[in-house]
Amino acid sequence: MPYELLVEVTRNDTVESRHFGAAVVCDYRGDVVESWGNIDSLVFPRSALKPMLAIHLVESGASEQYCLGDAELSLACSSHQGEQIHQTLVESWLNRLGLTEDYLACGAVLPEHTESAHKLLASGQTGCRIHHNCSGKHAGFLTTALHLNMPLDTYHLVDHPLQQLSLAILSDLADIDLKQHPIGIDGCGLPAPTMPLLQLGRAIARFARPVDISDYRAQAIYRLHEAIANEPLYIGGHGSVVSELNEVTKGSVLAKTGAEGIITAAIPSMGLGIALKIADGSARARSVALLAILDHLGALSDKDKHKLRAHTSPRIVNSRGLAVGEIRPAASWLPKQGSCSAELSCMLHEGGPSFHDA
Amino acid sequence: MPYELLVEVTRNDTVESRHFGAAVVCDYRGDVVESWGNIDSLVFPRSALKPMLAIHLVESGASEQYCLGDAELSLACSSHQGEQIHQTLVESWLNRLGLTEDYLACGAVLPEHTESAHKLLASGQTGCRIHHNCSGKHAGFLTTALHLNMPLDTYHLVDHPLQQLSLAILSDLADIDLKQHPIGIDGCGLPAPTMPLLQLGRAIARFARPVDISDYRAQAIYRLHEAIANEPLYIGGHGSVVSELNEVTKGSVLAKTGAEGIITAAIPSMGLGIALKIADGSARARSVALLAILDHLGALSDKDKHKLRAHTSPRIVNSRGLAVGEIRPAASWLPKQGSCSAELSCMLHEGGPSFHDA
Numbered sequence: 001m002p003y004e005l006l007v008e009v010t011r012n013d014t015v016e017s018r019h020f021g022a023a024v025v026c027d028y029r030g031d032v033v034e035s036w037g038n039i040d041s042l043v044f045p046r047s048a049l050k051p052m053l054a055i056h057l058v059e060s061g062a063s064e065q066y067c068l069g070d071a072e073l074s075l076a077c078s079s080h081q082g083e084q085i086h087q088t089l090v091e092s093w094l095n096r097l098g099l100t101e102d103y104l105a106c107g108a109v110l111p112e113h114t115e116s117a118h119k120l121l122a123s124g125q126t127g128c129r130i131h132h133n134c135s136g137k138h139a140g141f142l143t144t145a146l147h148l149n150m151p152l153d154t155y156h157l158v159d160h161p162l163q164q165l166s167l168a169i170l171s172d173l174a175d176i177d178l179k180q181h182p183i184g185i186d187g188c189g190l191p192a193p194t195m196p197l198l199q200l201g202r203a204i205a206r207f208a209r210p211v212d213i214s215d216y217r218a219q220a221i222y223r224l225h226e227a228i229a230n231e232p233l234y235i236g237g238h239g240s241v242v243s244e245l246n247e248v249t250k251g252s253v254l255a256k257t258g259a260e261g262i263i264t265a266a267i268p269s270m271g272l273g274i275a276l277k278i279a280d281g282s283a284r285a286r287s288v289a290l291l292a293i294l295d296h297l298g299a300l301s302d303k304d305k306h307k308l309r310a311h312t313s314p315r316i317v318n319s320r321g322l323a324v325g326e327i328r329p330a331a332s333w334l335p336k337q338g339s340c341s342a343e344l345s346c347m348l349h350e351g352g353p354s355f356h357d358a
Numbered sequence: 359m360p361y362e363l364l365v366e367v368t369r370n371d372t373v374e375s376r377h378f379g380a381a382v383v384c385d386y387r388g389d390v391v392e393s394w395g396n397i398d399s400l401v402f403p404r405s406a407l408k409p410m411l412a413i414h415l416v417e418s419g420a421s422e423q424y425c426l427g428d429a430e431l432s433l434a435c436s437s438h439q440g441e442q443i444h445q446t447l448v449e450s451w452l453n454r455l456g457l458t459e460d461y462l463a464c465g466a467v468l469p470e471h472t473e474s475a476h477k478l479l480a481s482g483q484t485g486c487r488i489h490h491n492c493s494g495k496h497a498g499f500l501t502t503a504l505h506l507n508m509p510l511d512t513y514h515l516v517d518h519p520l521q522q523l524s525l526a527i528l529s530d531l532a533d534i535d536l537k538q539h540p541i542g543i544d545g546c547g548l549p550a551p552t553m554p555l556l557q558l559g560r561a562i563a564r565f566a567r568p569v570d571i572s573d574y575r576a577q578a579i580y581r582l583h584e585a586i587a588n589e590p591l592y593i594g595g596h597g598s599v600v601s602e603l604n605e606v607t608k609g610s611v612l613a614k615t616g617a618e619g620i621i622t623a624a625i626p627s628m629g630l631g632i633a634l635k636i637a638d639g640s641a642r643a644r645s646v647a648l649l650a651i652l653d654h655l656g657a658l659s660d661k662d663k664h665k666l667r668a669h670t671s672p673r674i675v676n677s678r679g680l681a682v683g684e685i686r687p688a689a690s691w692l693p694k695q696g697s698c699s700a701e702l703s704c705m706l707h708e709g710g711p712s713f714h715d716a
Contacts, residue, residue, distance in 0.1 A: 001359045003376075009618070009639060012542035014552060016402050017618050017639035018361075020378060044374050107677025121479040132677060184370035189678045194372060260367070260375050280638035281367060281375035319465025319490060320547045 002038035004333050006278065006292075007285035009316070011325040018330070019285035021261065021278040023293060026201035028209035028271035030175060036333055039198040043277045044184060046192060046258030048200070050137050051077040051224055051266075052207055055169050056162065057140045058220035062147035066096055073227035074234035075136030079257055081237030082111025082131040089234065090130045093139045103142055105156035106132040106188035113237055134188035136234070141190075158183060158191040167193060172213070174203035187259060197275050200264065205273030208254070208266035225268060228254055241287040241311045248307045253299055255290065257283070263290045267299055284327055287311050292329035360396035362691050364636065364650075365643040367674070369683040376688070377643035379619065379636040381651060384559035386567035386629035388533060394691055397556040401635045402542060404550060404616030406558070408495050409435040409582055409624075410565055413527050414520065415498045416578035420505035424454055431585035432592035433494035437615055439595030440469025440489040447592065448488045451497045461500055463514035464490040464546035471595055492546035494592070499548075516541060516549040525551065530571070532561035545617060555633050558622065562631030566612070566624035583626060586612055599645040599669045606665045611657055613648065615641070621648045625657055642685055645669050650687035 003020035010016060022037025032039070054076040057063050063073060072093055080086040094100060110117040110127040120126070129135060138156075145155045145162050154160050158167075170193065171178045178193045186192040195203075210218035228235050229251025236243035236257075245255040245265070254266040261278030263286040274293055278285045291312045294300050305312065316325040361378035368374060380395025390397070412434040415421045421431060430451055438444040452458060468475040468485040478484070487493060496514075503513045503520050512518050516525075528551065529536045536551045544550040553561075568576035586593050587609025594601035594615075603613040603623070612624040619636030621644040632651055636643045649670045652658050663670065674683040 011402055011550060012540065014400065014402075014540040014542060016542075018637045020637070042372065044369055044372070105678070107679065109677050118479050121476050122482060124480060182370065182372040184372060184374075185676065185680060185682045187676045187682075189676065189680070192369060278638075279376045279378070280636075280640055280643075282638055282640070285638075318543065318545045318547060319467050320463070321465065322543060322547070324543045324545075 002041055003279045004036045005330045006036070006276075006289040006333060007327060008330050009284075009325065009327050011316070016325065019278050019280060019282055019289075021276060021285070021289060022197055023274065023276035023289065024198055024201035025293065025297065026198070026205040026273045026275075028205045028211055028273075030202045030205070032198065032201075033272065035198075039201070040196045041277075042181065042194045043197050043200060043262065043275075044192050044194050044258075044260065045200050045264070045275075046186060046260060046262055047079045047134070047137075048204075048256045048258035048262045048264040048275070049170060049193070050079065050134075051228070051254070051256055052170055052173055052203060053077075053137060053166050054140050054224055055217060055220045056144050056165055058223050059216050060144050060147055062144040063223075065147050066143050068093075068143070070227040070230040071234050072136075072139075073224060074231040076140035077224060077228060077256070078136045078235040079133040079242070080136055080234065081113035081116070081240060082109075082133065083113045083116050083237050085233065086136070086237065087111075087130050090135045090139055094142075097139075097142060097146055099142060099146075099152075101129050103152055104129040104132070104135055104138045105190070106134050106138050108132070132188060134186075134190070137190075138188065156189045156191075163191055167191070169217070170203065172217070173206045174199040175206075197277055201273050201275035203273070204264045204266050204275055205271065208268045208273050209271035225251060225254060225266075239310075241291075241308075244308060244311065245291075248304050249300070253294060257286065261286050263287060265290060265294065267294075267297075270297070270299065272297070272299075284314070288313065288327050288329055292334055296334045360399055361637045362394045363688045364394070364634075364647040364691060365685060366688050367642075367683065367685050369674070374683065377636050377638060377640055377647075379634060379643070379647060380555055381632065381634035381647065382556055382559035383651065383655065384556070384563040384631050384633075386563045386569055386631075388560045388563070390556065390559075391630065393556075397559070398554045399635075400539065400552045401555050401558060401620065401633075402550050402552050402616075402618065403558050403622070403633075404544060404618060404620055405437045405492070405495075406562075406614045406616035406620045406622040406633070407528060407551070408437065408492075409586070409612070409614055410528055410531055410561060411435075411495060411524050412498050412582055413575060413578045414502050414523055416581050417574050418502050418505055420502040421581075423505050424501055426451075426501070428585040428588040429592050430494075430497075431582060432589040434498035435582060435586060435614070436494045436593040437491040437600070438494055438592065439471035439474070439598060440467075440491065441471045441474050441595050443591065444494070444595065445469075445488050448493045448497055452500075455497075455500060455504055457500060457504075457510075459487050461510055462487040462490070462493055462496045463548070464492050464496050466490070490546060492544075492548070495548075496546065514547045514549075521549055525549070527575070528561065530575070531564045532557040533564075555635055559631050559633035562622045562624050562633055563629065564631070566626045566631050567629035583609060583612060583624075597668075599649075599666075602666060602669065603649075606662050607658070611652060615644065619644050621645060623648060623652065625655075628655070628657065630655070630657075642672070646671065646685050646687055650692055654692045
């Protein structure tokens, strides 16, 4: 069995559904600290790549030329919920570039944020490209393409020089040639590369602590850390696990989701990267499993855990408003939570105590 | 591993996600014809029980007293999508009972049918109890409670005599005492019993061909078969796999979904019942797996399969309108589709050729 039971869904204390998956914790040298399931299995990291796909925006000088601040950079790394703050910022960003929504290659959709979608419908409007959770990423690609004088109308195609540059940056971080693996098409139309889960963990760990990498690339990564930590609401939105993890830990844990059950976390102070795939693609299970691993690694303080309690074991509430179950980590795959291996204790010590303060 | 790989989700021909599950095909005598995964695992059948939970409505005489037709009976068995036809019928049914929407114990929600929900929001309205996918079932319970002079305000509670009667009917069909197993609370507030998947398969098979059961119960079941076959749109809705399977096969296959990855099918002409649980609770995988089993059993003609092609391997279309993947049965768990075992060939012969004509 290439997957382990990671998350259970209960109904009145009886397990109703089960989510299987694989996960890996890597350090910045590329070594595996801990793993569950088959980490050689190929995954589509999807939107979990976005922070790494924003590197070109900074290292090319495009973000400086167009005076992008923390909010725009966080939005470039985002799967945003399409709330008003996200819509407004994508619009003003496109204005600054002298472009319109039509330049975005992603399709027109309703905001993922239910309240925002309902408000929009109630006002007689429908979905547009700006609402797409990837519109910040697309604005980032358009910015770099403009800056580097690349064609704007084909930036989403795999042969476009900016996509080739992006694949090279990802290959550098993941220590693998992504062109040797299948590349699909993402929900927003951009290339969707594949890699073994292990390589995704390695890439996230190197994003967490970019050593053995060019100085300008490392500086770009640190700039993105800073932007996300300063503007956590722009990388997700109100109530999202990504924004709340980044906000509560003050950037000590930089989490990112990807469609089809993917979630990752970079822990800069520990030099660790976590990559996790829920085999069935479920969104509800991935954050529960990630938070269990973070707790297991000692990366969350009691205060953090209290603030994140809505995400650690979310309640299931029925149509009558009654709590009838919960989504919780399975008991089997992790040692007592809050504990960690001797090897990891060393690393925590080496990494300094800063993550305990977060 | 208690589950088998049943369904794969691909992106440009590479498998991106995997759904595991268990399934059983039983005959009306209770024997297992074929199974995959651990069929002794406890499941919450959820809404897959609804056709069996409508038996009291017919056998008590309530449906006759209140002149319920095929549409109301099909709706009583339904997880409807909250389209206008469903809303209108629940309203007129409640009117006939002299009751209002407030008597429904389910909570207020938006219709599951996206277009209907958007239309409602655009007209400045919000969700109500009638839109709940279970409102037909609740109307059925209210009808029997009225007919039998039982309290109307507590009909959703497990101790209510109508819930006790329902549990007795289910126990009879499943050949198991459901009170000896955990009972949770469903999304709509009614009791949610549990049983091993095998027992669910047996219950569906006895619903398909009710032998060794009282005559009045058997007659009630045949009446429900007829109602569903005559009014398939009321048991689901436009585009739903349940309505389309029932419609395309002209009632030869009576399918029903349940929340959290449950799907069942009764095949009256073959005296077979199928019960299937996708372990992770996914809705997208259950119908793909069920259709693969139906095809494997030879229960679908080529014409049926052509009409149901949108459900057998649904395409995944991205925000740009491009087909980027599909949801398909895994290759590993079923022999060549359309084939069936020698034992089953006998049964098909015994059951007559009627299902081939459907």
